[in-house]
Amino acid sequence: MARFIFITGGVVSSLGKGLASAALGSLLQARGFTVRLRKLDPYLNVDPGTMSPFEHGEVYVTDDGAETDLDLGHYERFTGVAARRTDSVSSGRIYSNVLEKERRGDYLGKTIQVIPHVTDEIKDFIRQGEDEVDFMLCEIGGTVGDIEGLPFFEAIRQFAQEKTRGQCIFMHLTLLPWIAASGELKTKPTQHSVKELRSIGIAPDLLVCRSEKPIPQKEREKLALFCNVRPDSVIAAYDLGSIYEAPLAYHREGLDQAVLDAFSISPAPRPELAKWEDVGDRLRHPEGTVNIAIVGKYTQLGDAYKSIAEALTHGGLANRVKVNVEWVEAEIFEREDPAPHLEGFHAILVPGGFGERGTEGKIRAAEFARTHKVPYFGICLGMQMAVIEAARNLAELPDAGSEEFDHEAGARRFTPVVYHLKEWVQGEARIERRPEDDKGGTMRLGAYEAVLTEGSRVAGIYGARRISERHRHRYEVDVKYREKLEAAGMVFSGMSPDGRLPEIVEWPDHPWFVGVQFHPELKSRPFEPHPLFADFIRAAKEMSRLV
Template sequence: MARFVFITGGVVSSLGKGLASAALGALLQARGYSVRLRKLDPYLNVDPGTMSPFEHGEVFVTDDGAETDLDLGHYERFTGVAARNTDSISSGRVYSTVLEKERRGDYLGKTIQVIPHVTNEIKDFIAIGEDEVDFMLCEIGGTVGDIEGLPFFEAIRQFSHERDRGQCLFMHLTLLPYLAASGELKTKPTQHSVKELQSIGIAPDILVCRSEHPIPEKEREKLALFCNVRPDSVIAAYDLDSIYDAPLAYHKEGLDQAVLDTFGIAPAPQPKLGVWEDVSDRVHNYEGEVRIAIVGKYIQLEDAYKSIKEALMHGGMANRVKVRVDWVDAEVFDREDAAPHLEGYHAILVPGGFGERGTEGKIKAAQFAREKKIPYLGICLGMQMAVIEAARNLAGLVDAGSEEFDHEAGKKRFTPVVYHLKEWVQGSHKVKRSETDDKGGTMRLGAYKAKLLEGSKVAEVYGTTTIEERHRHRYEVDIQYKEELEKNGLIFSGMSPDGKLPEIVEVKDHPWFIGVQFHPELKSKPFAPHPLFRDFVRAAKDNSRLV
């Protein structure tokens, strides 16, 4: 039977609940326990799949095809535990399920209310898979006091009372602001935040306090007294040079010990932190630097490419180099030559995206990398733009384009090198889609296998000819142009098992030019860098010696 840790936030948002949850999960693993982390989000979207990256950052995709909050990426990167569809839920998904049950008559004519029907649905979700792990860590999105979050807070309050004493723990993350004029850390916002929690029946067992300055013992005692927690359960969370220092930093502050003490686990197993000591060493002790340009359309919000940035860092750690990422707006190339903006970079990465905006700029970036022999990694749309570029400039299909945006622009005549995928095989069954389907959850989502061409660059990188990667897209490269493109130097080095869907392309006689239809960044971890990112950064490192 799992022990449950509920992580809540107060005072302000964006304090790092997801990172604190992930770091705690890693520390519990280091002590020999099994963990699972999940996220409960109060927004009314069924999932973040239809949300703009400017609204919510990237959408993290699980093996089983769930579109989830980016915090699940933190969970996977820190614990290595593959997230599932059952690890992410929103108010929209809860209410949708409740209303579906009401329409079917499952409630036998009863009046449907937030309590008990919505809260029961949340509690049922929390309990899924509880027999599989030692600890279940559940992060509640938003901030205490938000009206939309009240059903979740009420649900975890009920859940803790229905369970055996000592089976649930509440950890509250708050802010201790520093007033320079008086030279003081102020505890009052935290006191009010805890009071808000207590007013809805939840008493935190552990306080994690974000602070830019050391917390004096006097303030710790004050927080313990007024917030009704033990002094050793007031945990400082300071700003860090790298998020991958978090497990060691939280261990030093005693977070994992405070959790075990609260659950009455004694004697506690000693942690084995060698993995995180090595990760921290690789982050801070590097032997060089590479500059990589990410040519994208959502560069104003770096969280839109969160997993890509982290995967590049993992690749740098594997190669003992610091990866300096520069964000380059793809739309600039619609008006200007790409060369002045891309010269001097050791590698170029073009990520995924949706819609027409910035696509011609991405095509120019792929052309620049191909012609100048600069290492190039195209992901999802980045692969499709590389194929269109090769079709136009190598195979002579000057009007090559994509159904995704060319028809939107009113272009009547173009060669659809990239088309809307209407049918594919998922596992043992066939999936069908049309352009008029709802947008949410209708893409090719989740893990799919691919076969790699023996002797190809990607087969060398992976060290195998069979892989499985996560997808999130509606459009595919048309296989009918494969022969013509391969004659002109663009090799289709990875295909779906049935040979119908291109998964990977690479340019012949190029130091490192690979495009992938899937999202390899979603499976990269600091202690296990993804092979593509590891080798991409290696290629950038080799190129840096030539520039």
């Protein structure tokens, strides 16, 4: 039977609940326990799949095809535990489930209310798989006091009441603001946040306090007194140079020991932190620097490409180099020559995206990388743009385009090298989709296998002929143009098992040019970098020695 840790936030948002949850999960693993992490989001979207990246950051995709909050990426990167559909839920999904049950008559004519029907649905979600692990960590999105979060706070209050005493604890993450004029850390916002939490029936067992300055012992004792927690349960969370320093930093502050004490687990198993010490050593002592240009359309918000940025860092760890990333707006290349903007970079990455804006710029970035022999990594749309560039400039298909952008009748004549995928095979099932279908959850989502060509670059990188990677897209490169493109020199080095869907393309006569239809960044870990990112950074490191 799992022990439950509920992580809540107060004072302001974006304090790092997801990171704290992930770091705590990794510390509990280091002590020999099994963990699973979950995110409960109060927004009314059924999932973040249709949200703009500017609004919510990236959408993280699980093996079983769930579109989830980006915090699940933190959970996976820190613990290595593959997230599942049952690890992320929103108010929208909860209310949708309740209304579906009401329409079916499952409630036998009762009046449907937030209590008990909505809170019961939330509790049902929380208890899924509780017999599988030692600890279940559940992060509640938003901050205490948000009106939309009240059903979740009430649900976890009820859940803790229903469980055996000592089976659930509450960890509250707050901010201690530094007032420069008076030279003080102020505890009052945290006191008020805890007061708000206690007013709805939840008493925190631990306080994790974000601060840019050291927290004096006097302030810790004051927080413990007024928030009714033990002094050693007031944990400082300082700003760090890298998020991967968090497990060791929290361990030094005693977070994992405080959690075990709250559960009365004694004696506590000694932690094995060697892998995090190695990650820290690689971060602090790089043996070089590489400069990577990410040419995208959501460059104003780094969280839109969060997993890619982290996977590049992991590739740097694998090669003991520091990775400097510069975000380049793709639209610039639709007006200007890419060369002045891209010269000096050791590699170029073009990520996924949706919609026409910036696509011609991405095509020009792919052309620059191909012709100037700069390592290029195209992911999802980045692969499609590289194929369209090759089709236009080398395969005698000057009107090559994509149905995603050129589908309007009479817009212009084009050759649909990239087309809307209408049916495909997932396991034993055949999936069918139409352009007019609802947008949410209708893409090719989750893990699919690919077969790699023997002797290809990617087969060597993976060290395997068959791989499984996560997908999130509606459009595919049309295999009927494969012959023309391969005659021009591009190799289709990865295909779906039925041979119908191109998964990977590469230029064999290039230092490093790979395009993939899937999202390898979603499976990269600091202690287990994805092989494609590790080799991409290796190629960038080699390029840095030449320029």
